[in-house]
Amino acid sequence: MFRSVMAGLKEQADMTVYVNGVETPAWDGETVASILLRVPNVGRQTPVSGETRLPYCQMGVCFECLAVVDGVPSVQGCLMPLKDGMRIERQRGRREVGQ
């Protein structure tokens, strides 16, 4: 749905992250929320109906970009810069107490 302008300018990506276990090239300045818009099947599933959502506001107010980041659930993706080697997984429903 989105691509980086950098993809056409640089030969190599700035870093590699793992989205649902799949190696994915990423660019400096990207957040977890931007990767959710570039890779299929990683948008959160709502706790109510289970439908899939993707980031809506990118400024920390809609909570549609929740994801599991390095094992931590319910991370607000738009506020989390990508780091090399980061592992991002789909958030399914709500997070449990004790997780």
Place this chain on the structure above:
Amino acid sequence: MSYDVVVIGAGPAGMAAAVQLAKLGISVCVVDEQPAPGGQIWRGVERNATSPVFKALGEDYQKGSSATAAFHAAGIDYQPAAQVWQIEDGWKVFLTAEGKSRCITAKAILLANGAQERPVPFAGWTLPGVMTVGAAQILLKSGGMLPEGDVWIAGAGPLPLLYATQLLELGGKVAGYIDTSQKPSLKALSHLPAAWRDFPGLMKGLRWIWKLRRSGKLVRNTRNLRATGDGQLRQIEWESNGKTRKRDVGVLLVHEGVVPRIHETMALGCDHDWNDQQKYFAPRVDQWGETSRKGIFVAGDAGGIGGWKVATVSGEIAGLGIARFLNIGIDAEKLRREAALDDGRKRAMALRPLLDALYTPPQTPIADDVVVCRCEEVTAGRIREAARASAPDVGAVKAATRCGMGPCQGRQCGYSVQALVAEVNNLPVGDVRFFNIRPPLKPVTLGEIATLQDVEA
């Protein structure tokens, strides 16, 4: 940790205020959600200085470089990537950063936490593929992301025009642009003479509109825009001249203006006023930016939408106001006069009455089957039903339907629920109150709270 002042938000207002405070020898800590200073308008401005998107983002964006440089040079304590989840009397600011919670105490607090885009529910707005124009622009500032496929923009106001221009400049494509603004009223045009005071601003807007007209992709006078698709946006539909039009769409970007972030001032019990033209609440402040609660100040868009230039000046004014409040023996009135801050504010505000009158929020009733509360998936129909069965109060509707109880805490549905309760009860919208905002302001885990240390009861 203890400071004279905690500033919440590192956008134009927060940075300007912090620099002003530091200059006066006042100890200040700036707390911000973002990993780098600049707020939403100048998001990523330091990192992007060497990026190919820098030029396309335009002059106003590039001006952020000097503001962030001045902020760093002032040697201010700065806590980036932090979420403030509670503010208590005294004043105590509770925040979480890197999975750990802390409490910072201060004699005064400046809320410079800016604005958010006004959420306007319509059929299909929860589908993946639909997002706000502001969101798309932030993506451009974070890693140079451009939308792919058939990109449609539907909205009103300066931001969609600016974003479309930036996108085209970077080789992106806009398949169509639906202008949802109403025909300019005579009242709006009466603000034109005052707007001439900001001639470059006015010309910039006209240039954007002209460019867009020439592209032949502008659609006007539409009704009932809706997005459709099975689990993913595929098409948009609207009515125009009595006919239904359909287009295949990859990405739909929407925008209906911005509103102040008020959760913090609401939770603190500050007095608010209803702006009936722009349909939002803003904290009531005095000429120094102080709210009805002593020691709580507001600057920038959080106190009413004015844009980054107004935000910068209001930050400087609030900085002086806080110095005055702290009684450190400066003549704040004199400093304010010498820096000609009131003239600066007036100039920066010149275009606003025209913009506010031109781009009023849409007043189309929300259809019953449209989801209003995105978090708890509550439709307008259920909200109306609950509103009919209770007193004209959003609290009763919230308790009956769970709307506003999800992680966003009513940031997306608040104004829509208020408008629906008003509609059902045949009341002016401003006569219905906003949700009761309770702690925590942002979700916080028990584990994070458990890391708190040295908090006096």
